[in-house]
């Protein structure tokens with residue numbers, strides 16, 4: 001008994017340590033890549049100072065790399081604040097329609113550029129329990145992915161359904177989908193189905209890890225359904241405010 005427990009304990013400690021090392025290696029890589037690109041671009045610009053067109057092009061690329069660096073850092077800050085946080089002690093009443101509107105607003109430009117239609121339904125009048133800012137962050141990550149991993153002229157729809165105790169808000173796309181063997185892992189930090197495509201679309205690989213931690217912090221959860229080539233649906237389940245005093249019908 002005891003020896004086995006100790007051995008299991010050690011295995012668990014090693015596993016945690018390995019995960020931590022992977023995380024640090026991933027963070028370093030994600031930060032070093034844009035910084036490396038920035039210094040290379042700066043050198044190139046210095047050499048091309050007599051060619052205004054080249055200077056313009058390379059400065060544009062520098063801005064892109066700087067923006068990428070900012071979003072990696074922003075996601076790391078969000079993740080470090082939320083992961084390991086206790087479930088919320090005093091959640092507030094939050095208007096779901098407002099959360100969804102804010103999230104859709106933040107991807108409107110990207111959606112327009114690909115002529116992707118954004119639609120929301122069933123969210124009116126639905127109240128959930130939580131932190132509005134965090135819920136907007138979670139929703140924004142889900143709709144940003146839906147747009148990023150969908151081809152042009154498709155539709156992204158956000159729908160809400162309620163039960164007595166919970167609200168389920170789903171983000172459905174008609175995009176590339178996710179292979180079954182990756183479905184389990186996409187919520188891990190830095191896990192990407194296709195690293196090249198994810199970076200090209202501006203992804204940090206942290207979005208879904210953030211969504212998952214936010215859902216747990218709300219005593220909710222997030223699930224995914226997906227079919228390669230047809231699309232994906234992510235569903236966030238959140239608690240709803242409960243009446244303090246129950247009255248039986250007819251009273």
Ligand code: ADP
Nearest residue numbers: 145146149186192193198203204205206207208
């Ligand atoms: P990223 O910043 O790479 O998008 P995420 O954590 O948000 O990181 O997502 C992890 C991976 O899951 C993505 O790299 C992508 O491969 C896959 N993924 C997430 N959302 C979708 C979606 N709506 N459709 C297809 N693939 C998705």
